[in-house]
Amino acid sequence: MSSKVALITGTSSGIGLETAVAAARAGWTTVATLRDPDRAGALRAAADRAGVPLDVRRLDVTDPASVTAAIEGVVADHGRLDALINNAGAGHVGTIENETVEDVRRVMEVNFFGVVQTTKAAMPHLRAAGGRLITVTSVGGVIGQPFNEAYCAAKFAVEGFMESLAPVAARLGVTVSVVEPGAVATDFVDNIGLDVTKVIAAAGDYAEPLQGYVERTLGQFANSAQTPEQAAATVVEALTTERPPFRLQTSEWARDFTGTKLADHDGSAVLALTGGYLG
Template identity: 40%
Template sequence: MAKVILITGTSTGIGLETAVQLAEQGHQVYATMRDLNKRSLLDTEVEKRNVKLNIRQLDVQDEKSIHTCISEIISNESRIDVLINNAGAGFIKPMEQASMEEIQQVMDVNFYGPIRCCKAVMPYMRNQKSGHIINVSSVGGIVGSPVNEIYCAAKFALEGLSESLATYLEPYFGINISLIEPGGTITEFGNSLTEYFESTGGILNDDYKPLMETYMGYRATFTDEFKEKAFQKPSDIAAVIIGCMNDPHPKVRYLTSEGTLAFTKLKTSLDPDGELLKAQVRKGILNK
């Protein structure tokens, strides 16, 4: 059965590939992005793969644009079956060196953005007594990493939000919540992080120089050949997202590869998909 799907952040990478794969499967896809001037890659892929989807403007930092987009979808389709919160922004900089404006921006895109979108679609999903919200997180939402602490904090927050919502939205309102947790992925995401770090002054304090030189040296080992062997492609992550969407009993979390399972093993080995903890919390508090 075709579903009505809203996905954010589809101008490149995982969002683009997920939108196109969903359209290939016959779903009614609303692929959104903050800046429609950046739609050319998506347009090219849509034409090449001969699919139909709806491209709309949606800025996860702007409530008005979110509600405008969702109102149009409801007007056209009378429902929203799936929300995929994919839009996000990485960040490399030690916390002490980051400005509060930078920190607030990272939190706003990666955490408050999904909250805004969830709050906008949930009334419709509650009324139809069904829905699935899929939040694209990261292994950085499970394991903290050096000089990525602000990004990790935002993803940790998204994980806590999602785990909490998952305890009650499904039994009371028929809405499932899932997390997708990729690791290294072949996109422009990593390159843009390095470019931003360098464009904003690089190492701003000599005390941090040894740390940053070590970290940036580590990142320099991510050659194209290495990425091809060790990283996942956007199409791989898209397949996990679609598998989650099609799961008759959606799990709380979906780590996207054996590598991500290994990386997070010390935290997730007892309950890799989050279902045991969800059941324990439901039983202990809600008697569900």
């Protein structure tokens, strides 16, 4: 197993950081990438505590040249690439009347086109290795949620992309999986940069339902969020299990939540559920 090489994007914190450490602990040569290597302090410290080596490199999923350089560099230095774990992403809260189309494009660029870019660059090497393509999406890639229009649209797109690619890739020896976390107690929420008071004050007619959504979401993260380690364990399961399924959830809550959509043929159950988020 030590000869197998995995590249992971978005490893500065949270699920990506814990996945990098867990993959290395499982015996993989682990290339942990992040947009800004100066932010690798927590990653390196976690690897030191675990007593595992990491190959830390720069990779910005929104920069095609950065993606190509990182993946080609890994293959040049290690001789192969057996797994790509698409984890990099960015949260976003907003509704279309109160934001610009450019805001939505930026969300799609990071969360969808970044995945497309890294996948395209990695596929020839994954085919050569008979490898694995694993993408961390979200329960928001299955069920659209209020004030997450752009974010869920991007995650829906990722799920559709990977679900469509999976049977084609399988014919050429590459296993494709998506991992769907629910609420995870990481810096992810903080990284949205949401000033709740300011956003609600500027929301106009949307202020009341936005207030309801924010209260519900903050409560969920405070009371029922998984740890990053727990979520990362499911990603590593997709990496190491002999025959991983296409879709994996990281908790019983996530399985129940996504199951609502997968069994909801006319959409009424999902809308009744998410409508209740608005207070």
